[in-house]
Amino acid sequence: MNPLVGYLSIAVVVLSTVLIGFFGLRISRTTGDFYVASRTVRPWWNASAIGGEYLSAASVLGIAGLILLRGEAALWFPIGYTAGYLMLLLFVAAPLRRSGAYTIPDFTQARLESLPVRRVTSVLVIVIGWFYIVPQLQGAALTVGITTGLPRWIGAVAVALIVGVVVAAGGMRSITFVQAFQFWLKLTALAVPVVALLVVVRGGGLPVEVALPMPAPTGAAEAYQTGSLLLALLLGTMGLPHVLVRFYTNPDGRAARRTTLIVLGLLSVFYLFPTAFGVLGRFFAPDLAASGDADALVLLLPGRLIPGPVGDLLTALVIAGAFGAFLSTSSGLVVSLAGVVSQELLGGSVRGFRLAAIGSALVPLCVALLTEPSGLAGSVGLVFAFTASTLCPVLLLGIWWRGLTARGAIAGMAVGALTCGGAILTAPWVSSGMLAPLLAQPAAWTVPLATAVVVLVSRADRSRVPRGADRFLARLHIPEPVTERTER
Amino acid sequence: MTAPRTAGRRPLPSNASAGDPSAVYLRSLIRSQLRVALVAAGAFGLLLAATAATLAFVPEVRAATVVGIPIVWIVLGGAVYPVVLLVAILFVRSVDRNEEHYRSLAAEEDA
Numbered sequence: 001m002n003p004l005v006g007y008l009s010i011a012v013v014v015l016s017t018v019l020i021g022f023f024g025l026r027i028s029r030t031t032g033d034f035y036v037a038s039r040t041v042r043p044w045w046n047a048s049a050i051g052g053e054y055l056s057a058a059s060v061l062g063i064a065g066l067i068l069l070r071g072e073a074a075l076w077f078p079i080g081y082t083a084g085y086l087m088l089l090l091f092v093a094a095p096l097r098r099s100g101a102y103t104i105p106d107f108t109q110a111r112l113e114s115l116p117v118r119r120v121t122s123v124l125v126i127v128i129g130w131f132y133i134v135p136q137l138q139g140a141a142l143t144v145g146i147t148t149g150l151p152r153w154i155g156a157v158a159v160a161l162i163v164g165v166v167v168a169a170g171g172m173r174s175i176t177f178v179q180a181f182q183f184w185l186k187l188t189a190l191a192v193p194v195v196a197l198l199v200v201v202r203g204g205g206l207p208v209e210v211a212l213p214m215p216a217p218t219g220a221a222e223a224y225q226t227g228s229l230l231l232a233l234l235l236g237t238m239g240l241p242h243v244l245v246r247f248y249t250n251p252d253g254r255a256a257r258r259t260t261l262i263v264l265g266l267l268s269v270f271y272l273f274p275t276a277f278g279v280l281g282r283f284f285a286p287d288l289a290a291s292g293d294a295d296a297l298v299l300l301l302p303g304r305l306i307p308g309p310v311g312d313l314l315t316a317l318v319i320a321g322a323f324g325a326f327l328s329t330s331s332g333l334v335v336s337l338a339g340v341v342s343q344e345l346l347g348g349s350v351r352g353f354r355l356a357a358i359g360s361a362l363v364p365l366c367v368a369l370l371t372e373p374s375g376l377a378g379s380v381g382l383v384f385a386f387t388a389s390t391l392c393p394v395l396l397l398g399i400w401w402r403g404l405t406a407r408g409a410i411a412g413m414a415v416g417a418l419t420c421g422g423a424i425l426t427a428p429w430v431s432s433g434m435l436a437p438l439l440a441q442p443a444a445w446t447v448p449l450a451t452a453v454v455v456l457v458s459r460a461d462r463s464r465v466p467r468g469a470d471r472f473l474a475r476l477h478i479p480e481p482v483t484e485r486t487e488r
Numbered sequence: 489m490t491a492p493r494t495a496g497r498r499p500l501p502s503n504a505s506a507g508d509p510s511a512v513y514l515r516s517l518i519r520s521q522l523r524v525a526l527v528a529a530g531a532f533g534l535l536l537a538a539t540a541a542t543l544a545f546v547p548e549v550r551a552a553t554v555v556g557i558p559i560v561w562i563v564l565g566g567a568v569y570p571v572v573l574l575v576a577i578l579f580v581r582s583v584d585r586n587e588e589h590y591r592s593l594a595a596e597e598d599a
Contacts, residue, residue, distance in 0.1 A: 079564065079568050086529075086532065086575060089580070090525040091529075094583070260576070264573055264576050268572065272565070272566060275566075276565075279561065279565070470511070473514075474514050478517070
């Protein structure tokens with residue numbers, strides 16, 4: 001691969017991200033601006049921004065890589081990522097917007113009238129955010145290594161620095177513009193090469209019937225793993241800190257639902273392309289599966305099938321899309337982490353937010369540099385399982401069940417974190433036997449377990465149901481006045 | 489012009505008892521919203537499970553192809569998404585209707 005293509009394309013994405021970020025800086029001045037763009041972002045902008053933030057390294061590079069490696073079973077990943085937004089729409093979108101809280105810890109504290117709950121939620125949000133940023137940085141390392149030939153760590157360091165500085169300088173208003181731009185960049189970056197590749201493949205009469213026959217998923221263990229993964233992806237989306245914070249930028253509950261509908265449409269279109277990339281990869285680049293760099297499939301395929309300047313141009317485009325993904329997801333996460341950290345420890349000031357933003361980018365950088373990368377889609381899937389086992393039950397029950405208590409919430413989050421986290425940490429050492437699939441994909445048992453603990457402990461603790469529970473539920477579910485909506 | 493303004497977000501009085509009409513309306517709103525969400529989620533889950541089971545256990549379906557592409561890939565790689573959208577659109581319509589209904593009840597009570 002021509003390293004110049006890599007350098008140029010990365011430079012252009014970074015530069016445009018920084019420019020759009022600072023262009024937004026001029027209109028973001030108050031603390032409210034910094035946190036949630038003062039809740040004036042329109043549905044289409046907001047939906048594009050949510051898509052831009054959500055489509056991470058796992059979606060842009062990881063899905064195609066996983067399809068190359070595992071075939072049909074990997075198709076459930078994009079289905080789960082998309083349907084996660086369906087669950088979010090069904091159960092949390094409008095009520096969370098109406099809650100009026102800025103962050104998940106704000107929500108749990110207001111709902112349960114308890115500071116300890118806030119603390120536990122904050123710790124979980126921070127841990128989840130860090131571990132979600134790590135694969136983004138590893139994706140950046142892979143991309144920089146493959147496309148420029150530089151040492152891989154440079155990619156991770158560059159993304160962490162850029163994101164920390166842009167978020168610290170611009171706040172969320174500028175991030176909304178950046179994110180919306182990133183969605184369309186990512187879509188173009190995958191769609192144009194896929195169409196070009198399909199044209200070449202059709203026109204060139206290349207062997208189309210060779211690689212599709214794939215082993216059907218066999219056995220109960222594999223069925224369990226697919227089901228468990230799907231549950232994790234469906235429920236995990238609701239609890240992702242960077243996803244939730246964006247719902248507060250909708251003007252009202254109805255707009256939050258409209259936005260989610262648009263997001264579902266955008267994601268449905270987007271995921272056709274990584275899938276197509278993966279299928280093409282099975283025909284034309286099966287060697288990558290053996291090389292251990294399956295995640296680089298999207299980056300390498302255009303150059304392999306289309307030689308010359310056209311291929312270089314398409315390669316530049318996918319590199320730009322991939323880099324956009326690392327930047328946008330990490331910056332979304334850093335914004336929400338910085339919001340939580342600064343409110344928790346630094347008094348919620350603008351200066352505190354800036355400090356927290358830098359810190360939130362540096363910690364995952366250390367983790368990324370010190371750990372060995374595994375498949376991108378797989379590591380992100382585990383973060384979803386952890387979120388689904390900790391924050392998701394508390395959010396769902398907090399919105400729909402008045403009987404939730406602070407002790408129940410804390411007990412459930414602790415049990416979910418310990419069982420799911422423990423399973424994820426021990427899984428690499430258990431490679432065979434009955435336990436292996438249960439540890440590799442823990443969501444199917446940790447989510448029901450955590451939920452049951454929340455319900456049982458809350459029941460036993462019935463006398464401590466928060467006094468304001470009814471009033472808070474009313475606020476979550478009563479539609480906004482018509483006049484307020486039409487005046488906007 | 490004044491009535492609709494207060495119709496929607498009217499915080500419950502702190503002493504709202506079980507018999508208070510506004511508390512009854514609210515409880516029924518929450519219940520019906522949750523029902524719609526559960527029905528939508530359940531229908532979608534069943535549909536997915538049925539699709540997965542069909543693809544796994546009916547060899548004729550697995551073997552079928554459309555323009556050379558196995559049907560498994562067409563279903564899981566593309567056809568699932570319009571179904572997600574359809575469920576979402578039906579859900580939004582029905583919760584919006586519930587909210588309209590709640591509004592008109594609350595407005596009546598105010599009048």
